[in-house]
Amino acid sequence: MAERLSGKIAIITGGGRGIGAGITRRFAEEGATVAIVQRNPPPDALLDERVTYVKADLSNSANIASAVQSVVERFGGLDVLVNNAGIMFEKTIDEMTESEWDQMMNINLKAPFLLTKQAVPHFRKRGSGTIINIGSIEGLASNPRHAAYCASKAGIHGFTAAIAVDHGHEGIRCNAIAPGWINSALSEIYIDGMTNSARVRKELLAMHPVGRLGEPRDVGNLAVWLACEESAFVTGQVYVVDGGRTKKLPLPIA
Template sequence: MADKLAGKIAIITGGGRGIGGGITQRFAEEGAKVAIVQRNEPQEKMLNESIIYMKADLSNSDQIASAVQAVVERFGGLDILVNNAGIMFEKTLDEMTEADWDQMMDINLKAPFLLTKAALPHLRKRSGASIINIGSIEGLASNPGHPAYSASKAGVHGFTAAVAVDHGHEGIRCNAIAPGWINSDLSELYIDSMPDKDRFRRELLIMHPVGRLGEPKDVGNLAVWLASEESAFVTGQVYVIDGGRTKKLPLPVA
């Protein structure tokens, strides 16, 4: 069977680790050429003829525009944009400063706007262009202490719908993926910070009907489908990928 993304060119922000790394891996396996766009250089072992790195501060509009242009010049076009890079911190409204709020919105919501705006002229030139925004189940609900994060991800979901409506007639589709708990270096550090990490991990597994936590490759598999022609009639949607966590009603602990 032919590679699903053969001949496609993709930009993946924050594609060097975590969820972004899982998407990068799967795109490359399916024949795409990938440009990882982020501030810090990814591990060298990730890079090859099909996966390159473009440095950019995603809070800087000039650097974003330059990175997109550089990718197009290097690979000869652009078919897929994955707005994955994001930040998260835990602060209540009382604890949060205006600068904290602005930082969250700049990276999680403004950067996807700037990247999409810079990519549109190039995506218009291609057949079957696809934009994939990484939202979150916290764009649909919220954990304690996440007002800024939840607001930013809800904004990503709304932005996804608007782009799909405005640019569908140009052959550009736009969808969002809303991951739940996905294993990563950062999630492991979070678990390790718990007073009783073993109990925390057990209870975390109980929250998921599938009996396991998510892996970056799980999100990568869904992203491949959304980037491919197999999803040609799909746009404006938010796909929750959380092992059933948001569908399971909690019961009191005995």
Template sequence: MTDRLTGKIAIITGGGRGIGAGITQRFVEEGAKVAIVQRNAPRDAMLSEGVIYVKADLSSSREITSAVETVVEQLGGLDILVNNAGIMFEKTVDEMTEADWDQMMVINLKAPFLLTKAAMPHLRKRGSASIVNIGSIEGLASNPGHPAYSASKAGIHGFTAAVAVDHGHEGIRCNAIAPGWINSDLSEVYIDSMADSDRVRRELLAMHPVGRLGEPRDVGSLAVWLASEESAFVTGQVYVVDGGRTKKLPLPIS
């Protein structure tokens, strides 16, 4: 354990599972106090010393505002906002309804805007604060059936740059992380649902030059750096964390 975030107070949306859990764990290890903000209660194991849970439906602007105020009241301020929570489904433009599109944008793009807006007055008071948005390599390219998801994550990348430009002079930095394939309960269910899951696992592994798939803590460690003063001259950037996947050109051979 080190102390890069000692004395810092952070909100992590969706911090109770998957990538969010990896970020929460790393923040706690680095000394931060963390508020997990999401709709469903996290596992009891996540609620260790220095971690609280604040319930909020991130499709509700009222609940978002209330959650931020609750965190500030209970923990005494706010230094770091991590916009991590999101949803994903697979539908082409032909298959997607207007309601599907709106749902994706509300959770993946509008909620980070509303959270940032609600957090801004509190971050501004600190003199030095950090916003970390979780984008995706699908904000840079796309898998089949992901037009809404890719659009939402590309939007997060653009939003990140704009916030950095507008609020840097106030001591508020804003950066994004674009993860690739990260192991989670949901990714395991997704692979297991396929007809030849063993082949899928082998081919997925072969796509990554580092020879392994990502773990939530891989994203969490970068989030720690972006939230800490070690990255004080870094803002408006999108950091790809994908084990080299997007740099490997495919060849038509095995």
């Protein structure tokens, strides 16, 4: 079968771990040239002839501009931008400082704006381009103590629609993926830190109608489709990837 992203040049922010790494691997498997843009180097095992690393502090607008320009100069253009990098912490608004709120918005919402702003002129030169924003089911509902995170992800969902509307006439599409629980090293640490981690794992699994938790590759598979020509008539949408979790109504029974 032909590689669906053959010849495509893509930037994936935070593409070196977790969901980002799942997207990076799937893009590379489908023939894309991928630039992982993030602060720290990704694992060497993720880098090869199709995947390279560009260092950038995504809280710094100058770093963002130089990273995008570096990718374009090195590979000759840009076709896909995946705004994946993000942070999360758990605090109510009573516990949260103004600087912590600003940090969340700077990384989760402002950086995708700045990256998109830098990418669009290069898409125009190609006559087309695709943006994939990684939102969250917490842009649709909330876990406790996630006020800033939820606000940032709901913002990403709204930003996705606006970019699709403003730039569709230029051949630029923009969609979002809203993942649910996706297994990663960080999620394992989070569960292991709980008092009864075995019970938590069992209850978490029961929340998912498909009978398993998500994997980074699940998100990567959808990202490939959104980046390729098969989805040419799709834009402005938010796709929930959560194993049915948000569709399952809770009942007070075992």
